Amino acid sequence: MPYKCQDKRVDKWSRETLDELLHLSSLEKEESDLTRPLVEIVPTLYLTNSHRGPTVEDFKYFEAKDYCAEVGNKKSLFPEWTKDPRLAFQHLTIEMLEWQNHVLKLKLPSIDVLKDAGYSNGWLFRPPIVDSPNMLMVRNESQSATCHHVQRTTRFVNSSFVF
Amino acid sequence: MTIDVDVGMEGYESMAEMVDDATEKGCDALVNCTGLGSSKLCNDDTLIGGRGILLHYERNCARNIDDDSMEHDAAILTEDGPWGSSTNPVYIIPRGDVNVVGGTYYEGGTETTLTDDERKRLVQNASILGIDTTAASPVGEWAGFRPVRKTAKMEIDEELSVKSGVKVLHSYGYGGSGWTVYTGVAKDSVKMLGLNKDAN
Numbered sequence: 191m192p193y194k195c196q197d198k199r200v201d202k203w204s205r206e207t208l209d210e211l212l213h214l215s216s217l218e219k220e221e222s223d224l225t226r227p228l229v230e231i232v233p234t235l236y237l238t239n240s241h242r243g244p245t246v247e248d249f250k251y252f253e254a255k256d257y258c259a260e261v262g263n264k265k266s267l268f269p270e271w272t273k274d275p276r277l278a279f280q281h282l283t284i285e286m287l288e289w290q291n292h293v294l295k296l297k298l299p300s301i302d303v304l305k306d307a308g309y310s311n312g313w314l315f316r317p318p319i320v321d322s323p324n325m326l327m328v329r330n331e332s333q334s335a336t337c338h339h340v341q342r343t344t345r346f347v348n349s350s351f352v353f
Numbered sequence: 354m355t356i357d358v359d360v361g362m363e364g365y366e367s368m369a370e371m372v373d374d375a376t377e378k379g380c381d382a383l384v385n386c387t388g389l390g391s392s393k394l395c396n397d398d399t400l401i402g403g404r405g406i407l408l409h410y411e412r413n414c415a416r417n418i419d420d421d422s423m424e425h426d427a428a429i430l431t432e433d434g435p436w437g438s439s440t441n442p443v444y445i446i447p448r449g450d451v452n453v454v455g456g457t458y459y460e461g462g463t464e465t466t467l468t469d470d471e472r473k474r475l476v477q478n479a480s481i482l483g484i485d486t487t488a489a490s491p492v493g494e495w496a497g498f499r500p501v502r503k504t505a506k507m508e509i510d511e512e513l514s515v516k517s518g519v520k521v522l523h524s525y526g527y528g529g530s531g532w533t534v535y536t537g538v539a540k541d542s543v544k545m546l547g548l549n550k551d552a553n
Contacts, residue, residue, distance in 0.1 A: 192533050192534065193528060193529035195527050195534065196503060196505075198504075199505070203533075203534035203536075203537025234430070237430070239434060296426075297426055297427055298418075298427055300420075317428075319428065
């Protein structure tokens with residue numbers, strides 16, 4: 191799910207990165223010595239306070255020229271990345287989410303809490319989440335192993351600390 | 354060929370300095386992926402910081418979810434009210450050993466630490482999203498700056514390349530999507546450098 195990146199090439203870049211992350215995730219599943227994987231598929235819920243998806247009205251004037259074999263309706267209201275089947279994207283009402291969660295058992299706020307707050311719909315999908323600090327460390331180590339020196343210091347401030 | 358790129362200094366002041374160093378070390382290509390640093394290195398006024406803040410809680414911290422059978426971690430995000438907004442998105446993301454709780458998206462924000470009010474708001478977000486903040490305390494906090502630009506910049510710097518003989522590619526301005534696009538960007542970068550080589 192690209193965030194605050196405006197570029198017409200972003201969907202292509204995201205798709206190619208998803209290829210790699212899913213590949214890494216599948217490789218890691220085979221390795222038993224990792225306490226926490228570098229890439230983890232995490233069920234993700236994006237809450238909205240209105241429907242914001244296609245309704246019957248959107249398909250009332252559906253024309254053949256709008257159909258594309260890979261993505262269905264080209265005039266979809268959802269962003270391009272949602273069409274990748276590997277992300278298992280679903281657009282749900284909060285009630286539908288509650289039903290599914292009887293099976294999924296995700297740690298989510300209760301339906302009453304969500305409804306009281308005014309959230310009526312959500313996007314549920316399964317993206318790979320990168321453990322970025324560990325990933326950087328592993329990549330740095332692998333670079334060091336091939337005799338490259340990587341300069342890590344910078345004079346530009348980018349605060350990161352633990353208290 | 355393996356080239357030692359450790360320049361033994363804190364950082365570059367300009368692209369010219371970086372290119373000079375690359376030339377001296379015999380590099381044939383240089384990719385500038387310095388993120389927000391490019392605003393100074395390239396005098397790029399269109400590149401600004403989108404300030405973000407986070408609290409970290411332990412991955413297995415106490416939760417306030419009533420139903421104990423809900424055992425699987427999930428990421429939850431919203432930019433919609435009443436909890437969130439486009440500048441104050443609310444989210445929890447399980448990542449490695451921690452749950453990351455955010456956040457903000459302040460374009461042009463420069464504060465490098467969290468204010469007390471921000472810390473309080475993030476604790477409130479954590480509570481809303483299922484962390485028992487009466488029993489669990491943050492184990493870390495973070496403030497950083499997404500390199501935001503109207504469009505990402507990934508292009509060959511013809512002027513510098515011709516002048517120096519080193520192919521210079523700028524690659525920055527991917528906002529909050531670095532880990533979402535990095536492989537695709539790297540592949541395109543290689544292609545662009547390769548195409549440039551063919552063209553020469």
